[in-house]
Amino acid sequence: MRDTYLDSCKATLIFLVVLGHFLERMIGWKDPIDHALLGSIYFVHMPAFIFISGMLYKDKNWFKNILFFIAIYLPFQILFAAFDAVWTGKFQINWNLFARPYWVLWYLLGMIVWTLLTHFLIKTKFAVIISLVLALCIGLSPWNNYQYSIGRIFTFFPFFVIGVVYGKVIMQKVQQFKFAELLGIFIFMGIASFVYISQLNPFWLYGSLSYQQLKVSAWNGMWMRMVYLFISSFGIFAIFALVKLFNSYFIQLGKNTLPVYLLHGFVVMSIARYWRLDFNIFVEILICIILSAATCWVLQQSCFDTLLRKMSLWLMKPVEKLGLK
Template identity: 75%
Template sequence: MRDTYLDSGKAVLIFLVVLGHFLERMVGWKDPIAHTLLGTIYFIHMPAFILVSGILFKDKNWLKNIFFFVSLYLPFQFLFPAFDAIWSGQFKFNWNIFERPYWILWYLQGMVLWTLLAHFLIKIKFPVIISLILALCIGLSPWNNYQYSIGRIFTFFPFFMIGVVYGKSILQKIQQFKFAAVFGGLIILGIVSYVYFSQINPFWLYGSLNYTQLKVSSWQGIGIRMGLLLTSSLGIFALFALVKLLNPRFIQLGQNTLPVYLLHGFVVILIARYWKLDFNIFIEIGICLVLSMLTCWILQQQFFDQLLRKLSLWLMKPIAWLGIK
């Protein structure tokens, strides 16, 4: 039986992902109000989404799941640049096409590595602590953390491992906590206030650069990243505390997050290319909200989920013949 509470949380998260991308492409970070909304979303949505991915991790299917994510990553790594080139008119083949996963595809690359690492880490002591050390130390690396998404993958890795090891019990305790929604609301208010007054550099929230690239010392970088990870953890608690108040009508969206995640990028690219917003900031945010709702409603349909699963068969069928489970 599916967990409707978890599905409701996934529905909120995928909506925030889509909304964040519409806002980023069509409004940007420059306006203080947009910056505050985007910053609050980015503090929470991917850390929480990755924690949920950890909760859904099944070690017995680890190798099959890796091939599944690879089977989607490879074609989309060609499809997205090709689609972008069609509408931009700039046709130029990049021989280093796999050096930087295209935009949202870093999550698929992350799922491959997180699944692989989790398979081994759960067999030893202190897997969460090890993942946290990796998250803090990746910023010390001398190479560009944007390459191959290594910065993002390791920065957000602790949330995946927390999901694997403690995720289900955390969600259970949140549901049982009587005043969870009250504390959740206060935490969201605190995060909004912090983002508004600090106007934090978005690259800290992306997790894609090392400390040198972010122009801080090693110890400053470790301290800031630790604080950001803690803030995101509180944000995750707040989100799932408030999810308890939702009507379960959004469950279908939570059940079909993968097609929404992968396919909404095409919609955002196309609309953002041809529609430049030049209104009051609140009208622009309202437009992005409407576009996000429509995009989620359309892409949650079973047709798109089935389409992705058929696309993945090019690799899944051969590994099935090899007896990989």
């Protein structure tokens, strides 16, 4: 039997992912109000989504899951590049195509790496500590953390591991906590206030750059990254707490988050290229909310999930025939 509460959490988070991308592409970070809204979303949506991905991790299927994400990642990396080439008119062979996952595809590469590393880390007693050390130390690397999304992959790795190790217990505690919803509201207000006042550099939330690229010292970089991870952890609690207010309303969306995640990028890019918003900021935000809801409603249909499963067969079927699963 499916966990409707978990599906509701996933539905909420995928909506925030889509909304964040519409806001970023159609409004941007320059407006202080949208900056605060975007920053609040980015503090929470991917850390919480990755935390749930860790909760759903099954070690017995680790190799099969890696193959599935590879089977989806490779064709979509080509599809996004081709889609971008159509819009820009720049048709050229890029031999470094896979050196940098296209936009949203870093999550797929992340799932490949997280699944692989977690398979070995959970055999130790220090999985969470090791993942946290990696998250802090990746920023010390002298190379470009944007390449192969190594910055994002390791920065968000602790959320995946914590989801694997403690996810179910944490979810249960949140559901049982009597004043969780009220506390969640205060946490979100605190995060939004912090983002609005500080107008922080969004690259800290992306987790994609090294400390040197962010122009801070190693010590300050590690300290700031720790603070941001800490704030995101509170944000995860807040989002799970607030989902209790409307549990079981968006089950279908929660069941089919992967096709929404992968396909909404094409929708966002298409609309953002043709439509430049020039209204009051609150009207622009409302438009983005409506577009996000409509995009999620369309892409949540089962046919898109079926399409993805069929796309993965080009790799999954041959591997199964070889008995490597």
